[in-house]
Amino acid sequence: MSVECFVTGGTGFIGQHLVAHLSAQGHTVRVLMRRPERLAELREHVANLGGNAARVFAVAGDLQRSKLGLSMADRALLRQASIVFHLGVQFTWGLTLQQSRAVNVEGARQVALLAAEQKSRLVTVGGYMLKNHQHLRTIGIDPQRAQLTDWPAVYRKVGGYEASKLEAHFATLQVMSAQGGEVTVVHPATVCGHSRTGHILESQPLATLIRNLAQGKLAAVPGTPEHWLPLVTVDYLVELLAACAFDDAMVGQELLALDERTPNLRELLAQMAQPLGVKPPRHHLSLRLMKWLLRLPPIARFLNTSVEALDFIQTQRFDTAALELFANRHGIAKPDIREALQLTAVFVNAQYRGEGTGRGTPAGPAGSPRPA
Numbered sequence: 001m002s003v004e005c006f007v008t009g010g011t012g013f014i015g016q017h018l019v020a021h022l023s024a025q026g027h028t029v030r031v032l033m034r035r036p037e038r039l040a041e042l043r044e045h046v047a048n049l050g051g052n053a054a055r056v057f058a059v060a061g062d063l064q065r066s067k068l069g070l071s072m073a074d075r076a077l078l079r080q081a082s083i084v085f086h087l088g089v090q091f092t093w094g095l096t097l098q099q100s101r102a103v104n105v106e107g108a109r110q111v112a113l114l115a116a117e118q119k120s121r122l123v124t125v126g127g128y129m130l131k132n133h134q135h136l137r138t139i140g141i142d143p144q145r146a147q148l149t150d151w152p153a154v155y156r157k158v159g160g161y162e163a164s165k166l167e168a169h170f171a172t173l174q175v176m177s178a179q180g181g182e183v184t185v186v187h188p189a190t191v192c193g194h195s196r197t198g199h200i201l202e203s204q205p206l207a208t209l210i211r212n213l214a215q216g217k218l219a220a221v222p223g224t225p226e227h228w229l230p231l232v233t234v235d236y237l238v239e240l241l242a243a244c245a246f247d248d249a250m251v252g253q254e255l256l257a258l259d260e261r262t263p264n265l266r267e268l269l270a271q272m273a274q275p276l277g278v279k280p281p282r283h284h285l286s287l288r289l290m291k292w293l294l295r296l297p298p299i300a301r302f303l304n305t306s307v308e309a310l311d312f313i314q315t316q317r318f319d320t321a322a323l324e325l326f327a328n329r330h331g332i333a334k335p336d337i338r339e340a341l342q343l344t345a346v347f348v349n350a351q352y353r354g355e356g357t358g359r360g361t362p363a364g365p366a367g368s369p370r371p372a
């Protein structure tokens, strides 16, 4: 069955893969684009990723604008969308409360209102930090009473990107509940490259980590031997997102998309260092000391990282039983995360050296500055 889908963030990393997947399945995909004149470029990326470019169309708009800045004609066209996927986000460290709220929170609200109003199923992407309730409470959010949160205090604690993602999640649920709309939320871990090609966009946090490793900027492993950076491959994530959209049992549900076999951080760095031909760091440096060092701008510049990025490294383990059940029910096989890590390192290294791998698009049209 072919349906109409509306995708925000379709030019981004996960979005390009999702658009490729949906269009390859025969669905018509309309992508919200700030620069619709770049549709040909997006279609090329989608085709390279195995999608059907002829089924992909641009809808001019911007998450920062009232009613997404949609024209009346596009608004009418989008009413045919059975599913709205919301992936658009301003993904940069160092954002102010105003900047991140404008796109990530208000944009999410506008998308939720649109989906509810036209009775489309909304599939939205959160983040795995939303499944770490202990962490949420530590930073001042009671997930059961999120409306009582002092949001400016949360923004000061964790930075604009993470705080706005958390606030957007609760704002979306509130809109959908008030409007009686259907919503499913998928919470991914940090996203790894494609499990067969290693394809990843250079702006992604994992790509930055790989470049830092290749350049010898990682002299120590952040945290303790218990610390890890949970991952999920982009292809597995996209299959989950698409399956959620067509599964009525997922209405009102949240799904954690995380590979619990991701090795601890030291082992993860060793896996990636091997194909890069560099020595992985062996000794640990406490996160507290690292955060303190990163507050010194020259060190943050040299290490090419930010305090905000360190929050995603944690010791918390997650229950993925519901994910396993869901994936089994839909016949979605989980790729080998270690192999995917190595392929991703090879892909990033080739990009970094300007070689290209010939196995995917080297860079997407999502060219805004990202976490560095």
Ligand SMILES: NC(=O)c1ccc[n+]([C@@H]2O[C@H](COP(=O)([O-])OP(=O)(O)OC[C@H]3O[C@@H](n4cnc5c(N)ncnc54)[C@H](OP(=O)(O)O)[C@@H]3O)[C@@H](O)[C@H]2O)c1
Residues within 6 Å of the ligand: 008, 009, 010, 011, 012, 013, 014, 015, 032, 033, 034, 035, 061, 062, 063, 064, 086, 087, 088, 089, 090, 091, 103, 125, 126, 127, 128, 165, 187, 188, 189, 190, 191, 201, 203, 204, 205, 365, 366, 367, 368, 370
């Ligand atoms: N990547 C990860 O590791 C990770 C982990 C957990 C959760 N997530 C979540 O997954 C979703 C997708 O992430 P991603 O990594 O694919 O992001 P990404 O590569 O940074 O792409 C961001 C997308 O949002 C669009 N966008 C940004 N500002 C916009 C605006 N004002 N109006 C319209 N579109 C705008 C970008 O369009 P342009 O082409 O115009 O820039 C791009 O398509 C986000 O919700 C993110 O928080 C990601």
